[in-house]
Amino acid sequence: MGQPKTPNPHEKRMVAIGRVLQTLRETDGLDKLVGTTLDFVKAEFEYDLLWIGFYDRVNHRLQGKGHQCKQDLRRLRQTIPLLPGDLMEQVVIQQRPLAVPDLRAESRAGEWTKIAETLNLQGTLIFPIRRRYLCFGVMVLSSERWGISPSSSERATLSLVLGSLAESVYDREQEHQRQTAKRPDQPLLKLLGQLGELTTLEARLLAVVEETQRFVEPDRTNVYWFNPQDRYFWHRLGNRYNSRGRSVSAKSLEAIAVSDIKGFYQALGNGQLVVIGEAQSSLAGGSTGRLMEIAGARSLMAAPIFHQGALLGN
Secondary structure (H helix, E strand, O other): OOOOOOOOHHHHHHHHHHHHHHHHHHOOOHHHHHHHHHHHHHHHOOOOEEEEEEEEOOOOEEEEEEEEEOOOOHHHHOEEEOOOOOHHHHHHHHOOOEEEOOHHHOOOOOOHHHHHHHHOOOOEEEEEEEEOOEEEEEEEEEOOOOOOOOOHHHHHHHHHHHHHHHHHHHHHHHHHHHHHOOOOHHHHHHHHHHHHHOOOHHHHHHHHHHHHHHHHOOOOOEEEEEEOOOOEEEEEEEOOEOOOOOEOOOOOOOEEEHHHOHHHHHHHHOOOOEEEOOOOEOOOHHHHHHHHHHHOOOOEEEOOEEEOOEEEEO
16 A cells, blocks of 8 residues: 655645535634634744734624634724724725734734734735625734735735625624514514503503613603694603613603604605604605704604594504
């Protein structure tokens, strides 16, 4: 029998890639996903710093999720803001790798300039963690040597592994959304059953208020009834406790004249759901400010209550 063939470096790397891809597919925990990726890159490439940060889309910043380097800096475990025009923002937005000859001397590196000076980092590769057109974050690979540039093989390997990491993170987020998604059919069926057993309008309205408070989780939920003769809305009832079980202030507007909220009244009369937030509104801009001032709220959602074509309230 012949002697077994010794695997060459290329074959060894292919085996290692296969193993890490399988591990990333089978791992659930975010910390384990990040740790597996860092361990693989550390074993296959010669870099003095490896750092993975996930993109916080709401606050436009990177949150450090894991790193490997000789010196453990607290800054690497914290959030790093993305500033207009800086390198990290460029990679997140364009979703393309970026090589930097000397990170210490790069004026667009933001806080990474200080990190590079502390750790004596020079040649750096910033690689996006992306799935299709969605960027989940970046990986920073930095060396104490100047101008280090990864080969096409190294770039392909990083793209494959970080793409698998992004796929696993995406699957994890989708599963979390499925588990936490609110299903309106269940509370709606429950509410319909309750309404059939209640004999008074007041009790039915209170049941609707309580279920709305549980499902939507606003700070407060109120029912206003419409007086067509004098053309104003009057406060009929509201919730006593918010979604966190805390007592809600009893202070509510007892009456709101239609003349003060004409746009709001017209929208309700047309059967529209009115939604007003800090960045959007279903009403014309001129009629929103006065309504929010009267309501004493930063956001609002109101649904009309009709009976036989007549507006009863909201």
